[in-house]
Amino acid sequence: MLTIALLALTQAAAPQQGPIKSFGAWVVACDNAKRCEMTSIWPDDSQPEEGSPYDQVSVSIDRAAGPAGGFTVEIQLPGNSGSDPVQVSTERGFSIRAVPKNDLLRFTGADAARIIAAMVDGTDLRVGDETSVTGMASLKGSSAALRFIDAEQGRVGTMTAAVAKGAKPASAVPAPPVLPxxxxxxxxxxxxxxxxxxxxxxxxxxxxxxxxxxxxxxxxxxxxxxxxxxxxxxxxxxxxxxxxxxxxxxxxxxxxxxxxxxxxxxxxxxxxxxxxxxxxxxxxxxxxxxxxxxxxxxxxxxxxxxxxxxxxxxxxxxxxxxxxxxxxxxxxxxxxxxxxxx
Structure with missing residues (x-):
């Protein structure tokens, strides 16, 4: 029986990779188990001019599949960013502070959800302090990328959606596929x-x-x-x-x-x-x-x-x-x- 089981494992269907799309200044992808990721890119095709805030930070977001799947937001900062608290904000009044570790800000749970909600209506995600901005990620296309994740994970019309929200409970979100x-x-x-x-x-x-x-x-x-x-x-x-x-x-x-x-x-x-x-x-x-x-x-x-x-x-x-x-x-x-x- 063990030999038969192993044979079945090796004769599985050919891999069908998940989709990957570009929206404005973001690229988003979901894998075959419906785990989704999105990452910021330069706002334009050419590299920003030297000293531009758009060339100073990189933002990566992932969301686990399933009813309880939450967001993780990571912001890579320039080298030697120090250990003082850093402010993440948008031009619409949202702000949150955290201390970087190894030049990385990492948010999960409620804090990550707050950042995602602010991104939907924002223009830029800004990193710095109360008086200056040291880096920015354009939010152009981020709402479309989040909507793409909502659709791929079956969240459209549910309370768990980032953009395509509705009244359906979290239990309406399908469980993630099992990894092959x-x-x-x-x-x-x-x-x-x-x-x-x-x-x-x-x-x-x-x-x-x-x-x-x-x-x-x-x-x-x-x-x-x-x-x-x-x-x-x-x-x-x-x-x-x-x-x-x-x-x-x-x-x-x-x-x-x-x-x-x-x-x-x-x-x-x-x-x-x-x-x-x-x-x-x-x-x-x-x-x-x-x-x-x-x-x-x-x-x-x-x-x-x-x-x-x-x-x-x-x-x-x-x-x-x-x-x-x-x-x-x-x-x-x-x-x-x-x-x-x-």
Missing amino acids: RIAYVRPIGAAARFTPAMRRALDKSSECGSVYEGGTGELPGAEVHALGGGKTLVLLPCGSGAYNFSTAPYILSGNGAPVRARFDVSPGMIAEGPQELVNASFDAKNGRLESYSKGRGIGDCGSAEAYVWDGAMFRLVEARSMPECRGSVDWLTTWRAQAVPK
Whole structure:
């Protein structure tokens, strides 16, 4: 019965990632379990001028799903912000004070709910003290983003909604979906030998070797990791740019020829062609293979994925994304799964 149960876990439907949208100066996303996040971005497409208050703070908000799901509001402050109380306010008279910890203001419960209510009608969320403003986040689009969360979590018309309020009780809000469970193979044992002849053959067949033609010195080394179950992961270097390093993933079984690794969801949302990882890393402690593709050097846009090996393919356990290159380093989660060791 245990074998059948684990087989059912590995044959689950392909991941359907949650939606991600942009509204004005905010990006919002909900994952497959209806946990929702929204984050502030620059008000315009270009970076604010030096010294602008819009380039000094970043605001991140999340809300748990279900009838009792509440808000968490985090405001990242500039470095060396000190330990004195900081005031968060809007131009409509709302204000709340708190002491930062590690350059971060964090609000939950009733305080977070008060900030959310003030955002709906405000123009800017301001950070500073009674006499000066050191940073601001534009609230343009924040109401639409909150309304999006209301709809995704089934709160429209209920007392728990942030914007689309109604008379229905909290009990009318649906319970959150259960996270999918993915059975994975523990990465134990020794990695198989990846020979120089195998490297030369892969460089030729994948055309990854041609990327480095004309360069000086030796080719970048390939990473080799034991996956368990007699399988070995080979991460073959396949080119690089200013801030992204591409890798072709292969599976090696004993003395057989390496074969391209399979994924249930392509890294970086690649629709066609051989799948590649970007800025790849493998953590043998938890069996996670990660890919992190930056849209530009400062890392304010791109996509990231994490996978585990189920014995036949890599299965997605986390996906994050930021489609707008407008100052936010808070990429939003669109997929989560619980990895269960076999």
